[in-house]
Amino acid sequence: MASDNPAWEAGGSSYKIRVGAVTAICVIYGVFVLVTMAMFLIQSARKNIDLSRRSIVLVTLQAAGAFMVGTIALAHTALKEVPCFIRLWMVNLGFILCMTALFARVVQFIVVSRTHMLYGQLRRSTSVDRTSADSISSEKPLLGDLDVHEMKALPPLQNSVYKRMHRYMKLHRFVSNKALAIFIGAVMLAAIVLTLTINLTNKDYSLKPMSTDCPMYWGMVPVMVIIAIYLLFLNPILLTRVWRMHDAYGIKVDLIVCEATGLIGLVMFLIWELALGDLHTRWSGLFFVWVATVMMHISAVVVPLVRAMKNAHVIRIRMRHGRLPIEMVVSEVEDMRREFVDMLNSPPEYCKFREFTATCFCSEFTAFLDEYQELKIQTILALRRMHEYQEIDIYNVHYPLDKTSFYSDDSNRPPTPIKKCVQSSPTISILGAVRAAFPRASFDSTTQFPVPVMDRLVTIFSMYVNEESYMALNLPLVIIERVRTRLESKDLSLVLLDEVKEEVMVMLYADVFARYRREM
Numbered sequence: 314m315a316s317d318n319p320a321w322e323a324g325g326s327s328y329k330i331r332v333g334a335v336t337a338i339c340v341i342y343g344v345f346v347l348v349t350m351a352m353f354l355i356q357s358a359r360k361n362i363d364l365s366r367r368s369i370v371l372v373t374l375q376a377a378g379a380f381m382v383g384t385i386a387l388a389h390t391a392l393k394e395v396p397c398f399i400r401l402w403m404v405n406l407g408f409i410l411c412m413t414a415l416f417a418r419v420v421q422f423i424v425v426s427r428t429h430m431l432y433g434q435l436r437r438s439t440s441v442d443r444t445s446a447d448s449i450s451s452e453k454p455l456l457g458d459l460d461v462h463e464m465k466a467l468p469p470l471q472n473s474v475y476k477r478m479h480r481y482m483k484l485h486r487f488v489s490n491k492a493l494a495i496f497i498g499a500v501m502l503a504a505i506v507l508t509l510t511i512n513l514t515n516k517d518y519s520l521k522p523m524s525t526d527c528p529m530y531w532g533m534v535p536v537m538v539i540i541a542i543y544l545l546f547l548n549p550i551l552l553t554r555v556w557r558m559h560d561a562y563g564i565k566v567d568l569i570v571c572e573a574t575g576l577i578g579l580v581m582f583l584i585w586e587l588a589l590g591d592l593h594t595r596w597s598g599l600f601f602v603w604v605a606t607v608m609m610h611i612s613a614v615v616v617p618l619v620r621a622m623k624n625a626h627v628i629r630i631r632m633r634h635g636r637l638p639i640e641m642v643v644s645e646v647e648d649m650r651r652e653f654v655d656m657l658n659s660p661p662e663y664c665k666f667r668e669f670t671a672t673c674f675c676s677e678f679t680a681f682l683d684e685y686q687e688l689k690i691q692t693i694l695a696l697r698r699m700h701e702y703q704e705i706d707i708y709n710v711h712y713p714l715d716k717t718s719f720y721s722d723d724s725n726r727p728p729t730p731i732k733k734c735v736q737s738s739p740t741i742s743i744l745g746a747v748r749a750a751f752p753r754a755s756f757d758s759t760t761q762f763p764v765p766v767m768d769r770l771v772t773i774f775s776m777y778v779n780e781e782s783y784m785a786l787n788l789p790l791v792i793i794e795r796v797r798t799r800l801e802s803k804d805l806s807l808v809l810l811d812e813v814k815e816e817v818m819v820m821l822y823a824d825v826f827a828r829y830r831r832e833m
Contacts, residue, residue: 335391342387342603346380346610353618356625363621365787366562366674370490371418372613374497375571378411383606386599397518397527402508405536409504410497411609412543415571417493419551422568424481424488426558428783429671431478432680485783507535537579544576561673561828563616570612578605624824652830653822657682657739669829670821677784678817678825681777682739685814688769689743692807693750695763742814744807758808770805778813788816 350373357369385403389395486492517524527533552572555565578601585598656662667679741749747756762770777786778796792812799809 332391335387339384339387339391342383342607346376346383349610349615349618350376350380352622353614356618356621360787361621361625363562363624364617366560367564367617368418368421368490368493370494371414371421371497374494375411375414375418376610376614378407378409378414379606379609381407382411383603383610386597386603386606390597390600390603396523398512398520398523400527401511401518401533404533405504405508406501408536408540410501411606412540412548412575413497413500415568415575415609416543416547416551417488417497419548419555419568419572421488421493422560422564423551423554423558424484425674426555426560426671428478428481428485429674429676430558431474431481432676433668433671435474435478482783489783504536504539511535540575540579544572544579548572559672561669561825561832563620567612567617571609574605574608574612578602649826649830650822653826654738654740656826666826666829669832670825673825673828675821675825677777677786678821680784681773681786681817682814682821684769684773684777685743685810686739688766688773688810689741689746691766691769692743692762693747695765696747696751698765699763739814740818742808742811744811747807756807758806760807762805762807762809767805770809773810774800786813786817787820788813792816 353364354369354373357364381403385395385400385407389400511518512520516522517527549572552569555568558565581601582598585601656666667676667683670676670679744756744758744760747760748754774796776782776784778788778793779785780793796809796813799805
């Protein structure tokens with residue numbers, strides 16, 4: 314439809330100003346999106362701690378869809394004569410890709426967040442009712458599958474939380490990046506079929522002859538209906554569940570911002586095109602859609618990228634300090650290190666910290682430490698039974714923090730007497746605890762785990778070291794390879810898990826504990 318004002322027609326002064334301004338915006342927009350997206354992917358490839366908590370695949374697909382929509386929106390705003398064929402394909406595929414990826418991110422966030430939260434609740438209830446939990450945890454990790462009799466042995470509260478947690482765990486295979494990518498691929502295939510059908514059934518949207526007059530945008534009605542279903546029904550329903558969840562990386566806020574800006578952009582587009590007379594002939598309502606895509610890109614890519622780059626350097630420094638002997642660090646870092654170790658040795662404080670890790674989506678770190686502690690206890694008990702050693706208090710194995718890093722390589726440390734009424738510290742290795750428990754025996758780094766704890770040891774490896782596990786630790790590949798090499802050579806010595814435990818302690822200290830201190 315032509316404008317009543319000739320200045321807005323092709324060749325008119327207003328038209329030329331609009332084309333020049335929007336073209337400049339389009340160039341800047343393209344450079345901005347491509348540069349920030351490239352930096353986002355580079356930082357993700359480096360396993361940045363902040364970005365590793367997001368689904369890089371889904372964020373990338375959402376950003377790609379938003380970029381398609383934003384580009385065609387600016388082109389249509391500038392020229393108004395964009396071929397209907399190109400407009401149809403860009404809008405249909407871009408909108409559906411962006412909204413489907415956002416929907417997938419919300420679903421994934423709910424499942425992952427609830428799993429971590431329920432694990433924290435289960436551990437908290439276990440701490441409250443230690444007697445009942447010991448009968449279970451002595452045989453299997455809490456994240457493992459329990460049979461009917463074992464579940465009945467759990468107190469009612471633990472039984473309920475355990476069932477809910479494992480229901481969410483079973484959903485992990487459906488919300489993995491691979492599964493959701495397949496789902497998005499299926500939706501996009503349906504979108505392609507829909508768009509082809511429109512191409513074949515209406516000449517206004519055909520490739521030949523190519524038209525620039527798209528009456529009433531009727532060819533885009535189907536995709537608008539699909540987007541409305543996402544923005545008005547599916548996503549809001551899911552986001553009501555997200556609203557009460559907490560995370561330390563701003564993912565909840567990101568999802569809510571993307572949903573809100575998408576909805577506002579769609580509403581503004583419809584009002585501008587349908588309710589404000591011929592204004593849309595001068596300035597396209599798709600410009601509001603472009604603004605929404607920019608806000609979505611900033612929320613999903615730019616803000617996390619800036620935070621990640623800001624924290625990356627600080628975290629590297631903390632990780633380096635975490636590996637140094639304590640006398641080699643400055644007093645401020647020393648104080649933080651001592652606070653970290655004191656927190657680990659204080660059951661009430663550690664319980665709060667464990668709950669906080671759920672908001673960071675890294676319950677696997679504290680879960681591993683808990684299982685490592687239980688393995689340490691069961692190893693001492695098994696050795697006592699095997700060799701008929703003297704009675705010992707398995708919670709009384711403790712070393713003071715004395716000029717050592719908190720991950721303590723104590724394989725060469727002389728045995729320390731057992732201190733009464735002091736619970737075993739996570740900073741103490743299994744070998745160190747065994748030496749302290751049996752000071753008259755001879756144990757070294759070649760001593761093998763006793764047979765009674767082998768099943769638990771295998772379960773811990775399959776759950777936390779296996780890269781395919783939903784609770785896999787974010788470990789350097791070199792550590793994973795060393796552990797696999799030892800397993801393949803059947804070297805199941807007491808120090809087998811030490812390097813993994815040390816890395817977990819360093820990551821907890823460098824990132825999660827620093828966030829915990831700020832929150833507390």
